[in-house]
Amino acid sequence: MRTKIALALGGVLMVVALVMVFIVVPTEATMGNIQRIFYFHVPVAWNAFFSFGVTFGFSIAYLKTRNPKYDFIAESSARIGIVFTTLILLTGMIWAKPIWGVWWTWDARLTSSFVMWLVYIAYFIVRSFITEEERRYRFGSIIGILGFLSVPIVAISIQLAPTTHPKAMIFNDGLHGTMLATLLISIFAMFVVYFLFVFLQYDNCKDAYEIAQLKKKLLKESE
């Protein structure tokens, strides 16, 4: 039932955000229309970080309590986290093309997202290697914890590294009026989409777990 509400709310908010971005908010002076990607690029980035933070928290909870439910949440949150990060990279590249004429710039923010993406791709690949459930949840949590701790340090060290492209992607946050409003609405829209997905994916994980149990029971019964 809650997924229905979240679906509706998410849909409405997304539409409102789109209307705001395309029609209401004035085009930014220096970068022109392309700057409008900003209003989705930043929310997606923040939501990605938030979803990996949730994974971090519930990974610790799983290690402490060994309750599979916590790992379901951690995994579901990481799953949409990876999708958000992929969206950051894609939109980042699309934004870079017109401005710098290249698809990829080693801009500090983009590169940090890319490394974060690599960490969590490894999170899922290693999880897929482990067939035994309990161990998969436990090792997944270990990676979820250490992976998340690496994100800030990676961001800082990339910022400092002289080789990367100095120009900041987004102008400083001198936002005002409708620009700020649009940003906040789209952040909230993304937030709702995040919860919508985690609710759904959590059920999927729980059902998959139950299916595995039922199959085991069937096997035992038939022996």
Add this chain to the structure above:
Amino acid sequence: MSHVIECQKISKRFGGNQVLKDFDLTVDAGESVAILGPNGTGKSTLIRILASVMRQSEGKVLINGSEMKDEAFALRSQIGLLSHTGYLYTSLSAEENLKFYAEMYSLKDPEKRIAELLEKVGLRTRRFDRVATFSRGMSQRLGLARALLHSPKILLLDEPETGLDQEGLDLLWSIIKTDDPDRTVVFTSHNFKSTVQACSRLIILKKGKIVYDAPKGDLTEDGLQALYHDVTGGKS
């Protein structure tokens, strides 16, 4: 005086499947408890939980009255563990293995204890040979020496007979008996002959539950075989 070993409502889940469910057990000093049962009923899991190598999902394990969780260090120096493998590094020599574990158990005078144990398990001549060159019987006896290194009050054995012939197994049991006759021993096994000789109390498990628990009395090997089959429905 509290029991040497006490399990209160021990449960263990691996992901989905429940290996042990509300398992209770008390063992007193000097007892030699045999735990039999078909494969997969949680015998090895129980031994590992008692040795604190594995954590129980629920329930309490009390060794000499104190809980493993709080007193892990003190209790582990009371417990010796021997499994199918002897926990030995095959590319190290017998002496190097025992020296390493002596340091891990922070023994006061390791030299004397190692010499004494190697003598006892009949491996004095093979002291400097690599464990890789040992026969199955010899490495199992060395594993026993490792388990007895810190002269533990409790000895846990998990199917020690794996890979041993009957003669090797009898030798193993005679060493255990002579080393410290009133040490508490808890062991799992599939070998009825040595079980009957070695145990003072018999427990049979089925699907993680105790279905038989009584002193050995005058049970013979065949008696045990018959008892085992009708209690567990024939699967050994």
Add this chain to the structure above:
Amino acid sequence: MKTFWKAAFAIAKKDILLELRSKEIISSVLLFAVLTLVIFHFAFTADHETMTQIAPGMLWVAFSFSGILSLNRAFIPEKEDNCMEGLLSCPVGREAIYMGKCLGSFIFMLIVEAVVIPVCAMLFNVDVFNPMIIFITLLATIGFVSVGIIFSALSVNTRAREMVLPILFLPIIVPIIICAVSSSSAILAGGTFEDIKQFLLIIVAFDVIFFTVPLMIFKYVVEE
């Protein structure tokens, strides 16, 4: 506290003894590191000027990949002779096992670095063999090994374990590589301690975080 260090040294000593006996890690890893330098030479037939610029990067590529080879072997003795349960049943904290393994691998990495840095200095006559760069390398190796050991313990229990360690380890070790390479380059270009202070700070922060956190969660990796 004393038993912690006693056990850790005992494990490190055992690992070194095992390694001296089989010489698996040292011979192959050392050769691999030097081979990486040779490959770099053929890949970048560059003049001396650019060579000094890429020397730190080359060093750390050699250290990273040879480090992964060495760290992949860290828990093999426990896995193949299945002695891990033996260690877990000793009256020793799981943290001491982690510490012991870190010490062992740290020493192996030092041996590799002690050979590769002078060889690199000689082959490419780049002044990498100076105290400052050695200090940076040591500092970075601490973080490198601390992360490597916990992922090695994790990967040894998974399928395709040779693959698991690199894909987990390399993204997370990016800060160490960036800071170690940047500070080494700065030193090579005549910089002083002042210029590289900020990089060293990050390396130290990384070492602290990625030693204490794995130390605390190591028991969840090894205990069923």
Add this chain to the structure above:
Amino acid sequence: MDNLGYLFAAYTIIWIGLAYLVWTAMRKQKANRKEIEILKEKLDEQK
């Protein structure tokens, strides 16, 4: 592609990406529910 083209591309990617994500999750949920029903029936038959 002029700027607007890029802008349009970026938004479609975000929209389609998230919509596809949610859609597959919901489809998976239905499939799981059905499979659980089937397994439960099989189990009951056997008892």
